[in-house]
Amino acid sequence: MTTTRPTHTPRRTPPDPAAASFWALTVDEVARLFPAPDAIAAPLALARARGHSRLRSWAGIVLRQLSSPITMILLVAALIATATGDNVDGGVILLIVVLSAALGAWQEGRAADAVANLLASVAVTVRVQHGDALVDLPTDAVRPGDRVVLGAGDIVPADCRLVETDDLQVDESSLTGESFPVAKQAGGPLPVDTPLAQRSNILFNGTSVVSGKAVAIAVLVGADSTFGHISTALETRAEPTSFETGIRAFGMLLLRVMVVMVAAILLINLVLGRPLIDSLLFALALAVGITPQMLPVVVSVSLAAGARRMARQDVIVKRLDVIEDLGSMSVLCTDKTGTITAGSVRVDRALDAAGQPSERMLDLAALNAGLQSGYPNPLDLAVLARRPLPPGAVSLDEVPYDFTRKRLTVVAEVAGQRTMITKGAFDGVLACCSRVDTADGIRPLDPIRAEIADRFRRLSADGYRVIGLATAPVDSDRPLQVVDEHDLVFEGFLAFLDPVKEDARASLAELAALGIRTKILTGDNRYVAATLAPQLGIDAGRVAVGADLAGLGQAQVHELVSRTSIFAEVEPSQKEVIVAALRDAGETVGFLGDGINDATALHGADVGISVDTAASVAKKAAAVVLLTKELAVVATGVRLGRHTFSNTLKYVRVASSANFGNILSMVVAAATLPFLPMLPGQILLLNFLADIPNTLVSRDNVDHERLEIAGVWDMRQVTRFMIMFGLLSTVFDLATFALMRWVFHTDAATFRTGWFIESGLTQFVAMMTLRTSRPAWRSRPDGVFFWVSLLVAAATVTLTFTPLGALAQFVAVPPALLLALFAMVLGYGLANEALKRFVRF
Template sequence: VCVFAVKVGFQGKEFAESFEVGLALAVGMTPQLLPAITSVVLAAGAKVMSRHQVIVKQLLAIENLGSMTVLCSDKTGTLTEGIIQLHDTLGIEGSPSERVQELAFYNAFFQTGFANPIDRAIRDSREFPTSDIEKLDEIPYDFIRKRLSVRIRRNGDSLLITKGALAHVLECCSTVETADGSLADLGPYREAIDSRFIELSNAGLRVLGLAIRNVDTPHLHKEDETGMTLVGFLVFADPPKADARETIEQLRDLGVGLKVITGDNRAVAESISKRVGIMSPVIVTGTDLRQLSDEALFQRAREADIFAEVEPNQKEQIILALKKGGQIVGYLGDGINDASALHAADVGISVSSAVDVAREAAQVVLLKQDLGILVQGVREGRKTLANTLKYVFFAIAANFGYMFSLAVASVFMPFEPLLAHQILLVNLLADFPAMSLATDSVDPEQIHRPRRWDVGYVVRFMMSFGFASSIFDFMTFGAIYYIFGGDKPELFQTGWFVESTLAGLMILMVIRTQRPFLLSKPGALFLFAVLSITLITIWIPYSPFSEKLGFVTPPPMLMVIALGVTFLYGVGMEIVKALFYRYLAHR
């Protein structure tokens, strides 16, 4: 608009010609390919990730995956094998008990709530006859009570069987069943029960309690879970994955911290975590979280490695606290109670075997519940983000500097440095190699650390490279104008077209890497596009349709100047790049 106003209002240029030039400059300065580049880059990234068993449901999640700084995950299936087995059934004194196993089987067999690995492990360990058992009622599991009750009739007796987290089952009990079948008060046994629980938990074993009570009421209520008898313990094993330690190290090397969020007790979580390399972990329990203010939660969320005994709603609180601290948070979950956390995270991740609600809430789905797959997904996400940023930097550096130079020259020169259709031709030729950035290779150091959109960084980049680019443009203006005279606009436009197009290709080569560009291997398609457009640019002034484009056949000296300035431009941009990444990039 400014160029148009100056040319028409102050210089008396023709309205139509000035409008065309102003419009062409506006089009040239706009990164019009950004939506297309972003879509192509993200689609290419999603295709590559699918080969690594990572399915992307929302393409923009790829960038968040690459920017992720913290991954929150349950331990089951990620740090552990995810194949829960009934390791032992113990009576109150700690001896193996078939009675405990039988009662647990009836509880697991007759419950009709959501499927879960605990009940599956109980049923798979051993079957007991059920033909003479009648199910009467049940109280489904919930994440507040943390127990499940089933009422059955056997041999004429109505029996309530309750299993769940030991502490929550003990809340319902007043007596225990000893080895000889007699009942005794819970009190004298409480210390031994707690000691056994701690011992098993420290070994990485998950311990549930099992209690019974005869109930004759016609309808079962939660209030009936009282005055029960503790019969024994159900001990479950889920060993750590053999490669869990290595995978966690790979995440750390990529700058991604791992925080374990689990409903298991702190002793089990700590034991498993230590066995996979999370030494001296800072542990926060669900009880601790309930006592924290919002500000204190923000601090503890940043410091903690493990969140144990956590309730479903607390998972979302943890994630929001981490995001408040500036982290890009990923959450890996597969259960009903993970849906809100998956929505709250910057990138929600689930697995193909997850419940429907978890898969629907997730943006990324792993075909296998394995952190190793996710590591590869993070790498591909960073490649995708890096290639997207390459185009952004090219658009703001090359286009801004080039169009700024043209705008200034259009105001002060006696003729147009480039006609409107020539400006658009330069822009069109630059688009082909820019599109090929979707499949460009990425230097390893650009994958090593998380990257994110930073407006301040982009502005500093634009100012540094844009104005440096304009300086070389003005040098080219001067060289062509004074060597070949200012009375040959077609010759000037020809030389400026060649130099500006080649300079655009040069800066694309320079800014695609933080290394000296000769030390970074470009992608094959990108290199082919750059070389092809270089040859086409040099050929156009000599082509049969050169005159129709407003060009003339240039003398050899003009081409030497154009190529020489392009070379100096590349050297100059390398110097600017080195100074930028040393002094300005990390402000």
């Protein structure tokens, strides 16, 4: 039975002091530190915790909405109005505060729930023993006392005391900087002062299993763990994306405009002798009007909507802020297996050293593949699919695979006979051999070493992935070590076939059409890699190998990486170097990988992309998880990222120009009119109505040409857009003022009502015309977004004729004035279309 525990952070309790040096304790002493888990109560506790976590999340969102600076300003304004006897304005302001907070909380809460559900679908899990059953829990849900069962590729979820081990090798580079795997074993207690890197009987939170198996007791979790202490001490904020920087700059721009304009309006009203309270409330309402208080909600909703849209296309986003980077990706680095190739690796040929078919080769390969305890890989699975492990075969010892040796050795016993079998990269295996198995028996290798190497090159040039296999007799019970991999007998070749996907060339062309260059990083040899270029239509020039990077200066690395499309014989650290060089050159780099050896490159890329079937360490490091390992899915994710970015920028442009135009109009109106151009409650009501369709902007359609290029946040362009279209809005506002004052000779109430109507209608027209750089009639908006926006615009007009409008101190506008206002709004829309010809965006 498999269950999950909620991923909320449990209430922290201080760890037992004895746990501080738990490597100095026996396994039994560590186990006694924690009560046995109650298997019966666990499901009920988990269900309650999930419900409580959800309630806490929603309560936090509501509290944030009500405690925002803008909301607090409005609440103070409502209290001031009520205290001075203006109960109507006070009540209207209070009602709008509640409605705005409810709208924001509802949208933000839905976005948070959507993201939580998406993250749960790709959570990295670990197996935990509960009684006689194993349950899968998210790694961050493991608690002290849990017994975790670990295998190759698993993330260690806590600082743990080892209970059982089987050829366990752990990557501790994230903690110690040591690049080679470290052997671990469930031994006895160690001295309390044992250095961190020598604590061989424990595992550290955040490290990963390279090979072998283990059972361990979780002791210190989260911030109490060794890694947690270091992370807290060195905690730094991730470098903000250009999107985050742009949003912040936009907010600061409007804040500066607001401070200047509101101060000017307040000063003008006071100089003109208007009541202090009325002037103050009016200025506060204007401050709220120009402040994009819905911007955080719109951004959250847009990103969450983008994440949901991506999930429907098999792309799960783990961090919402990566959506913008995904849309602006300029280079994609990827392995070839499963993305470029079909991923259905099969053993096509098993050959002896002379190049002849060999059943013995299949038998030896099956023993090596079936008895190894590391992470199951496609080559071993392909071997076992061709030749199953013989019954009765037993593994006596093993030297696990690592990315330096690039080989794996097991000692197999079959029918009482022991044999050491080494399988791996051809060059590495051949280097360990001094003899060769031939038709004439075991002979010295050197006389035919060049002939065997040439046979390997010819097989590789035919597109095969070729590995070597060697053996040696075993006549000792001593533990197997790396140094024993010498003086071996070369047995022959295994040739694997993994054909290029039929749609791979089209997928690369699709990415290229999106402005994304693809670089293939593979551990395969240079001869196999060279066969890819003509099949994929890549102008590869030459295939670079990982060793080419050694000894180069930074400038030389950058030059090599920029002009090379295919890298072969690449080690994990070299993948990281290639990604870093591309980023240094100003590229937005995506990295697609699913193996243990891909984790560092995934973490170092702007957009780490993995797949749902990846090793846990790879999936943990990735920011995006694909449910289907296809390049076409990556292209879809890029387009959806650009869709999300474009719609968010759409809101920023329209909101900034509308707010700037309105505040400028208010300054002029306050200086020239004998009364306030609009009451504080009316301004807030108008602002609230505009927010309703703004929360749906994430649904809007995006023009095709916008999806073909990476979106770039250009603050100059946003500022220019705001000024040009804001000034145009002000021109029509002033024309409306003149129309109402000098043509229709309106009183204060009619003037305010007319401007309220005109403002509501122009907000609708502004969004529909400025949402696209095309002529508005050549770009179809989303249906729901359009109709809700139209209904809100209609409600703005009809509201003024209702009792609720009377409560807000609106009056019925004469039909002739209403028609004149409609004509003014139509003219505004046509003027926007004309100005779009000269203002590029």
